[in-house]
Amino acid sequence: MTFTSDELATIATLKAQYPHPKAAIMPVLYMAQKKWGWISDDVVRTVADVMELPTSHVKGVASFYTMYFKKPMGKHHIQVCTNVSCMLRGGEAIYDHVKQRFGIGHNEATADGTISLEEVECMGACGGAPMIAINEDFYENVSLATVDAVIDGHVKKA
Amino acid sequence: MYTAPHIVLPQIPNLHRIDTYLANGGYAAYRKALSMTPDQVIDEVKRSGLRGRGGACFPTGLKWSFMPKGNDKPKYLAINGDESEPGSFKDRQIFESNPHQLIEGILIAGYAMGVKQAFIYIRGEYHKWVNMMEDAVREAYDKGYVGERMKQTFGGDYTIDIVVHKGAGAYICGEETSLMNSLEGDRAYPRFKPPFPANKGLWGMPTTINNVETIATVPAILSMGADAYSKIGAPGHAGTILYGVSGHVNKPGVYELPTGALLTDIIQNVCGGVPGNKKVKAVIPGGSSMPPLRGDEIEGVRMDEESLKVLGTHIGTAGIMVMDEDTDIVKVTLRIARFYHHESCGQCTPCREGCGWMEKVLHRIEHGDATSSDIDLLLNVASNIEGNTICALGDAAAWPVRGFILKFREEFEARCKPQRNYISLNVVHGRRATADTLTRSY
Numbered sequence: 298m299t300f301t302s303d304e305l306a307t308i309a310t311l312k313a314q315y316p317h318p319k320a321a322i323m324p325v326l327y328m329a330q331k332k333w334g335w336i337s338d339d340v341v342r343t344v345a346d347v348m349e350l351p352t353s354h355v356k357g358v359a360s361f362y363t364m365y366f367k368k369p370m371g372k373h374h375i376q377v378c379t380n381v382s383c384m385l386r387g388g389e390a391i392y393d394h395v396k397q398r399f400g401i402g403h404n405e406a407t408a409d410g411t412i413s414l415e416e417v418e419c420m421g422a423c424g425g426a427p428m429i430a431i432n433e434d435f436y437e438n439v440s441l442a443t444v445d446a447v448i449d450g451h452v453k454k455a
Numbered sequence: 456m457y458t459a460p461h462i463v464l465p466q467i468p469n470l471h472r473i474d475t476y477l478a479n480g481g482y483a484a485y486r487k488a489l490s491m492t493p494d495q496v497i498d499e500v501k502r503s504g505l506r507g508r509g510g511a512c513f514p515t516g517l518k519w520s521f522m523p524k525g526n527d528k529p530k531y532l533a534i535n536g537d538e539s540e541p542g543s544f545k546d547r548q549i550f551e552s553n554p555h556q557l558i559e560g561i562l563i564a565g566y567a568m569g570v571k572q573a574f575i576y577i578r579g580e581y582h583k584w585v586n587m588m589e590d591a592v593r594e595a596y597d598k599g600y601v602g603e604r605m606k607q608t609f610g611g612d613y614t615i616d617i618v619v620h621k622g623a624g625a626y627i628c629g630e631e632t633s634l635m636n637s638l639e640g641d642r643a644y645p646r647f648k649p650p651f652p653a654n655k656g657l658w659g660m661p662t663t664i665n666n667v668e669t670i671a672t673v674p675a676i677l678s679m680g681a682d683a684y685s686k687i688g689a690p691g692h693a694g695t696i697l698y699g700v701s702g703h704v705n706k707p708g709v710y711e712l713p714t715g716a717l718l719t720d721i722i723q724n725v726c727g728g729v730p731g732n733k734k735v736k737a738v739i740p741g742g743s744s745m746p747p748l749r750g751d752e753i754e755g756v757r758m759d760e761e762s763l764k765v766l767g768t769h770i771g772t773a774g775i776m777v778m779d780e781d782t783d784i785v786k787v788t789l790r791i792a793r794f795y796h797h798e799s800c801g802q803c804t805p806c807r808e809g810c811g812w813m814e815k816v817l818h819r820i821e822h823g824d825a826t827s828s829d830i831d832l833l834l835n836v837a838s839n840i841e842g843n844t845i846c847a848l849g850d851a852a853a854w855p856v857r858g859f860i861l862k863f864r865e866e867f868e869a870r871c872k873p874q875r876n877y878i879s880l881n882v883v884h885g886r887r888a889t890a891d892t893l894t895r896s897y
Contacts, residue, residue, distance in 0.1 A: 314618050316529065316572070316658050319640035323623055354641075361642040361800075362623035364579045380541045381743055381790055382701035382776055418626065418794055419541035419743075420580045423701035423774065424708040433582035 298339050300347060304328060308347055322348055322358055326365055335366035363417075371406040371413030373452055376430040379416055382423035391427055391444050392416055398445070411452070460687070462675040462695050463556070463668060464548055464711050471587065473594045476555040482600060484674035488563045489609060496567040500673065502681035504693035509535055509629075509666030510742065510771045512692065512760045515673075521653035522568045523661050531657040532565055532573040533638065533664045536588075537622055537629035539578055540742035541794060542774030545697035546667040548709045550577065550584040553671065554591035558601060558617065560670035563677060565615040568663060572616045575667075576634050579623040589619045626798035630846045631664040633800070644802045645846035668697055689715025689759035696773050698758065700726045703733070703779040714759040714770075718748075721758065722777055733779040737863070741771020743791050744851030746858025750780070768858070784866045788859040789817040795852035806849040809840040813856050820870050827871045830860060 300308065308325055312318035325348060329340050336344075336359045344359075345352040359365045377392040396402060399412050406413035422428040425437025429444065431451045439447055469475045476482075488496050501516030522530060534557070538546045549557055561573045575592075577585045595601040599608040601617050625643050627633045632646035635657050656662020672694060676684045685693045692714045698721060701707045705727030712725070718738065722728065729735060735750035740758065746768040748756065756762065760770045778787065796810040816833050819825040837853035844850075860867055 317639065320620075320638060322640040323621065323637070326623070327621070357642050358640065362579070362625050364622075364624035379790070380794060381739075381787055382542055382707075384787070384790055385702045385776070385778060385782065417580075418797060419539065421538050421544045421547055421578065423542055423544045423776075424699060426701055426707070430580070435583070 298343050335369050372411050374413045374432050376415045376417040378420050378428050380419040383427040386426045388427035461711050463671050470553050484677035485559050485562045487677050493567045499681045503676045503684040508668035515669055519568055529660050530570045531662040532570040534575040535664055536577040536667045539626040539629050540772050542742045542776045543699050543772035545699045545709050547584050549667050549671050550588045554588050556674055557671045558595050560673040563673050566613055575619045579621050585621045592617050627800045644800055688713035691761045692759040699774045702777040703729050704777050715757045718753050718756040729779050736780045736782050737778045739776040741769055742774040745769050745771045746854050749862050784863045785821050785870055789821050791855045792817050803844040805840045805843040809836050810852045812836050825871045830867050
């Protein structure tokens, strides 16, 4: 489990952006997650090596933030917001619907690894509530009637 | 309706491209700043009456004046675009439609404080908007408006570098000292103050942290002059503000209006009223951590910090959440408490434990298993969190719980049993294994 020489060059540029190279740990963890899918203990060791930091520090940072996955997630990671603004406009019903449709719960993935689900806190799209996000794409003003089409559309597009 | 100028979000198509921005007078404000001394720029911002738009409403010019003079140490500027408070979604609009005004604001702020490097910290969920901001910064570098080539573009020898940093999903990073730890590559635990960031901030150096909207307002202040700006909106809290309205309104969204706008006007006229013409039961005026207002007390309420303070709440991030008459207040309070329990970083015991207890007790009330003494227990827990933690997350968790109970106590009481149900307790007790029951089964 190693970074390619191109990736190592990118990491070097990232480190040089900051007054202290340690600050590049978050972008490097994002790179690692993109490459290996989730932040396993092996990934933590690899990142610790390139960052020249103790593994405990890398693990500490990776586990602090919710967006670094601690276990394998699906190819299409569906995030449904149920915080107040979305809740007031039916976010919980959408979450329950997606849960039932794929038979998975919070932070779980389907057996074939295509879909995973997360009940997320506010994503900052309250004006388009209720909203869901799939991987990096926001879908606003979804409803029980349209949520299936939104998910299928995203899966087809990818 | 309001005819206020659109200062932060002008209605100009393609303004996110630097060419359009330049064609509409972009970077003229920075040139004007360069013709002044740094102290004059700070003074101008002070006189404008601009107060921070991130929630605390601290006077921006005063904050800048805390930065030490001279260049013996590197100084940093951090732009807070973490925007994780439920109900706020305003900075996103700036990244999307007017990123160059933010960059110009950074140039002006940087020049005023002698900062050579600035960081824009954007929440991780905003992938698309991080990319947009990165594109804008790259465009500004390419055209020589940021970085080394500023010397040729503007003359003089002042330069500043800008780095866009992406968060990874932690509400706490919106707290300024936590943001600094996150940026430095540590776990985002808030730091003790003092030392304040202006003395010891990023990497131990003098640092100023400003909200995105605050900095994006600065070029407008330089262009129109402090006097003209200070006349917009409410006295004591000048300017325009981006109101993010969500919940039960017909047209939710971000609206730039002067401070001191009437809350009822925003709900009824700007946002098209409540769906089904229902009555308003509650309004949170500034993001989920702010104490709510009852629907029957919003008449005549003006949306500026001084007016809201009188009513026991704050403008916060101006994220207005409207709830209609059918809203289950207990459920809303539980959802807010659950959020803060989830987001507590775990550093201070009152917040880490207290947020969990508030969620549990509210859960009990929502399920109808509580007695009215549990409501007082909640108030007690809330008071013991508030003011006893390193950062303001503890207060942010305590305020809405207490606020909702004080304003809607009858709804909480209605869910509670009149007194403790001793019979069911005795049943549980009777089923417990005792030495007696254990020996008998053998």
